[in-house]
Amino acid sequence: LPAFQMFRTGIMNVNESGSEQITYPRNASLTETLTNQWTNTTLGTPLADLQAACVDLRTIGKVRADYVIMGIDAFAAFISHPTVATAADNRRLSYQSLGFDNSKPMNPAFQSLVDAGIVYQGWVKIAGWDLQVFTYYDIYETDAGVSTDYMPKGEVIVGASSARYDRYFGPGELTDDSIDNLVYRDVFGIDPMVAGSRIPMNTRNVALFDPRMFICSALKDGNRGYNVFTQSAPIYGMTQVDSVYRITNAG
Numbered sequence: 001l002p003a004f005q006m007f008r009t010g011i012m013n014v015n016e017s018g019s020e021q022i023t024y025p026r027n028a029s030l031t032e033t034l035t036n037q038w039t040n041t042t043l044g045t046p047l048a049d050l051q052a053a054c055v056d057l058r059t060i061g062k063v064r065a066d067y068v069i070m071g072i073d074a075f076a077a078f079i080s081h082p083t084v085a086t087a088a089d090n091r092r093l094s095y096q097s098l099g100f101d102n103s104k105p106m107n108p109a110f111q112s113l114v115d116a117g118i119v120y121q122g123w124v125k126i127a128g129w130d131l132q133v134f135t136y137y138d139i140y141e142t143d144a145g146v147s148t149d150y151m152p153k154g155e156v157i158v159g160a161s162s163a164r165y166d167r168y169f170g171p172g173e174l175t176d177d178s179i180d181n182l183v184y185r186d187v188f189g190i191d192p193m194v195a196g197s198r199i200p201m202n203t204r205n206v207a208l209f210d211p212r213m214f215i216c217s218a219l220k221d222g223n224r225g226y227n228v229f230t231q232s233a234p235i236y237g238m239t240q241v242d243s244v245y246r247i248t249n250a251g
Helices: 004-009 046-059 072-080 083-088 110-114 178-188
Strands: 011-013 021-023 032-034 067-070 096-098 118-125 129-135 138-141 148-151 156-159 167-171 216-220 225-231 234-238 242-246
Touching: 004 011, 004 234, 004 242, 021 225, 032 046, 046 083, 046 118, 046 129, 046 242, 067 072, 072 083, 072 129, 083 118, 110 129, 156 216, 178 216, 178 225
Parallel strands: 032 242, 067 129
Antiparallel strands: 011 021, 067 156, 096 118, 118 129, 138 148, 156 242, 167 234, 216 225
């Protein structure tokens, strides 16, 4: 969740309440709240909105946009909009290919994202840009038990795959020293510095995980056993924070 929060907004919470945050200030012009939603077939302008995103990413972020990620509501509004349907119906020029009739394969650079759950829907030509179109519809459950979309309703992200993002691992509140490592190896038969020993079975895209992501500790509970603690303190740094254009209220 913190990684997706940073990617979308340039801000990530570092504690559960969100009272402490890490901010990578994004240019305010790279966030647009639409007045006319794409569900408005008369006033909505989805193709023009995407073109504005591509232009601003080029002029402000100095990157060339090549993908767009849509929430499922925004995607449904996009493919239903008359201007998009007209572009799809053009028999002389190729403007887009979405859904099953897909004439352009996905760029392999995005395969790691597909492995992580994003869905490739096709491509669309926006002026001089070819954008590969993805949707994301996975959810997470809050501590209160509320199912919440990772990609908020009506949100659209336009970006450049060439952009650089870094991942750091901050210090945790737990100790993580040679004694902890000995306990894990000798008592539990697990080497804390081997990533595979810390990752649940059937986890997709295991290559995303690194042993440094987890700080492990164990405290002996009298003569009855051990209390085991695990903490993770990742920091997702957007080195090129102006490589993402965020549209809200699209649908």
